[in-house]
Amino acid sequence: MTQQSGAAFTRRAFIGAAGGIAATTLLAACTRTGGSTGGGNASGGVLKFWNMPWGTPAFLTEDKKIIAGFKKGGFTASYQQIQWANFTTQFATGASSNTGPAVSSGGGTTSVLYAHDGKIQYMDDLINGAWTTNGLKDDFLPGMLDALKTTEGTTGVPYNLDVRPAWYNKKLFTQYGLQIPTTWDEYKTVCATLKTKGIYGFGVGSGAGNNIGFHAITGFMINNGGGWFDSNQKPAADTAANEEALDFVLELVRQGYSDPASSTYTNQNVYTQWQNHKIAYGIDTAGMAANVTGAVSSEVAVADPLTSPSGNKGFLYFPNPMMMWNNTPSKTANQDLITYYYQNMAPLWTQKTGIGLPPLKSIANDPTVSGDPNNQKIIQDWVTPGIFKTWGAPGNSGVFFNVANTVDGTQPTYTFAQQVLTPSNRQTAKQMLTAFQTTLEGLMK
Numbered sequence: 001m002t003q004q005s006g007a008a009f010t011r012r013a014f015i016g017a018a019g020g021i022a023a024t025t026l027l028a029a030c031t032r033t034g035g036s037t038g039g040g041n042a043s044g045g046v047l048k049f050w051n052m053p054w055g056t057p058a059f060l061t062e063d064k065k066i067i068a069g070f071k072k073g074g075f076t077a078s079y080q081q082i083q084w085a086n087f088t089t090q091f092a093t094g095a096s097s098n099t100g101p102a103v104s105s106g107g108g109t110t111s112v113l114y115a116h117d118g119k120i121q122y123m124d125d126l127i128n129g130a131w132t133t134n135g136l137k138d139d140f141l142p143g144m145l146d147a148l149k150t151t152e153g154t155t156g157v158p159y160n161l162d163v164r165p166a167w168y169n170k171k172l173f174t175q176y177g178l179q180i181p182t183t184w185d186e187y188k189t190v191c192a193t194l195k196t197k198g199i200y201g202f203g204v205g206s207g208a209g210n211n212i213g214f215h216a217i218t219g220f221m222i223n224n225g226g227g228w229f230d231s232n233q234k235p236a237a238d239t240a241a242n243e244e245a246l247d248f249v250l251e252l253v254r255q256g257y258s259d260p261a262s263s264t265y266t267n268q269n270v271y272t273q274w275q276n277h278k279i280a281y282g283i284d285t286a287g288m289a290a291n292v293t294g295a296v297s298s299e300v301a302v303a304d305p306l307t308s309p310s311g312n313k314g315f316l317y318f319p320n321p322m323m324m325w326n327n328t329p330s331k332t333a334n335q336d337l338i339t340y341y342y343q344n345m346a347p348l349w350t351q352k353t354g355i356g357l358p359p360l361k362s363i364a365n366d367p368t369v370s371g372d373p374n375n376q377k378i379i380q381d382w383v384t385p386g387i388f389k390t391w392g393a394p395g396n397s398g399v400f401f402n403v404a405n406t407v408d409g410t411q412p413t414y415t416f417a418q419q420v421l422t423p424s425n426r427q428t429a430k431q432m433l434t435a436f437q438t439t440l441e442g443l444m445k
Contacts, residue, residue: 044074045329047337050082050094050104054160054320055354062347070340075333077103095119095327102328103337108318108391109404111148111156114325116401121324122153126335136342139360141379143386146397147319156321157342160356163317164215165382166303167288169296172199172280183307184248187281191257194280202249202258203273203282205265206417211409212270213262213417216283218391218407219315221245224308227393228407228440233400235440238433241310241394246420246429254423263421267291274300283315286357286378302377305387317388319399320356357383406443412436 049067053060060081067079080101082090087107094100095114114120127145131137137145140157148156168180176197181187191201206213221227226241236242252258259265259273273279274292281303289297305313322341324334348355350368357378358364364383370376382388390396391403407413416436419425 045333047075047077047102047328047330047333048080048100049077049337049341050080050090050101052082052084052087052105054105054356055348058351059348059353059355062351062353066341066344066347069344070337072336072340073330073333075330075336077337095325098327100327101325102334103322103324103341105159105320105322106156108162108320109399109408111321111323112150112399112401113404114323115150115152115155119326120155121326121328121331121334122155123157123324123338124153126339127154127157130335130339134339134343136339136360139362141359141361141364141383143397144319144359147390147399148321148323149398150400156323157338158319158359159322160320161286161317161359161383161388162320162356163286163378163382163388164212164219164283164315165286165378166306166315167203167282167284167300168303169274169277169280169299170301171299172277180303181281181306182304184309187306188252188255188257190281191252191255195256198278199280200257200259200273200278201281202252202262203270203279203284204258204421205262205267205270206414206421207264207266207269210265210267210270211414211417212267212283212285213421214407214413215316217246217249217417217420219283220249220308222314222316222389222393223306223312224248225310225312225314225394227389227391227395229392229395229403231395233392233396233402235406235437235444236395237437237440238430242433243429244309246433249420250429253421256423258421260423263418286374289374302374302382305382305385313385313387314389314393315382315387316393317383317390319359319390402444405445406440410443412439412443 051063064079067077070077091100091106091110095117111120127137144158145154147158148154173180176193178190178193181190194201204213204216218228221242224241224245226239226245228235228237230236270279271292275294275296289300292300305315307313322338324338328334346363346366349358349363350366352368357375358369363369364379390399391407392399419427419432
């Protein structure tokens with residue numbers, strides 16, 4: 001991602017700020033009909049292409065231009081932009097009435113949700129066939145093609161990557177003689193030093209529309225080899241790895257290394273603290289440098305992944321998908337369209353339209369993308385080595401149906417994060433995880 005113009009272009013932050021918190025959870029709650037609608041192989045026609053505003057207005061201009069250029073086998077494509085404020089409703093209506101798209105992007109769990117209802121055209125034949133031959137399969141960054149794969153098949157492919165790396169303020173670190181931490185113990189030492197200067201080292205929030213707090217907590221669990229789900233896709237909150245990680249986060253909070261008001265902070269509240277030099281290290285999106293203003297935008301940089309006491313590295317990311325739908329004039333034409341799109345979508349990044357990080361190596365290596373040191377750092381040191389994991393960790397490489405019902409933006413996750421980030425909360429990690437395990441089990445469908 002070369003430009004992200006404010007929190008509105010970090011998808012989960014945008015959805016929350018727009019009053020659409022837990023959009024993918026709302027998808028799960030929509031009335032949906034099961035079964036495949038088929039989809040023929042007509043000799044020509046128009047394929048509906050739906051996409052959301054993933055960037056600045058320049059994104060729409062470039063995206064429309066790409067779709068206008070598609071023509072194969074007698075098929076062309078129409079373009080419809082779906083606004084984030086009502087994208088859950090439009091997808092649900094389109095799916096239930098068979099008036100939806102042939103190809104579309106979606107939120108992090110959209111493809112697995114609708115695949116569960118038989119609405120999605122699986123992509124395995126395309127990936128292992130034409131994409132193997134034309135090189136697209138090998139062009140994906142490591143691990144990307146597993147992120148949306150279920151036991152039934154690959155529901156979609158990553159389109160843009162919404163990641164949660166660590167950030168630090170270079171100026172403040174230099175001023176106070178700090179080194180970028182690489183272990184949990186080093187990180188605590190940095191936080192302790194910053195505290196003596198009146199600066200916070202654990203910069204997150206969990207107020208209205210801000211789910212970075214829960215993402216950070218989850219990230220530290222993944223960092224320690226834990227996470228929320230076992231290999232059977234069942235909740236596994238109350239584990240030794242998670243308890244050790246949550247103890248660590250609670251220590252950061254209770255030692256005063258985070259702002260005592262963090263549990264109430266919106267995304268903008270957190271960015272304001274960065275701008276005021278009250279935060280010097282924290283967890284955020286790939287667009288954090290663009291979300292702060294003034295001189296601080298050039299002061300912040302992506303930090304190194306931390307190694308936990310267990311020797312593990314890891315954190316959380318969201319592989320926003322592109323997918324094909326069963327309700328289409330031609331499934332073959334669907335494959336042609338999505339292939340064409342991936343072969344021609346580079347200008348969305350090279351023209352700096354504000355979209356998230358690219359899933360393809362060829363785009364990530366383009367100088368207009370890799371020339372941004374923060375982009376390069378995330379791709380080289382976080383994405384390529386496989387640091388980022390999905391919600392399905394530790395038992396699963398990808399997301400699945402019940403992720404949306406349990407941890408992806410649900411109200412209990414906000415409550416959990418707010419409890420963790422409240423210094424006066426004296427519950428133990430074990431107590432909190434045991435209670436959250438019960439909550440997650442109750443949300444499973």
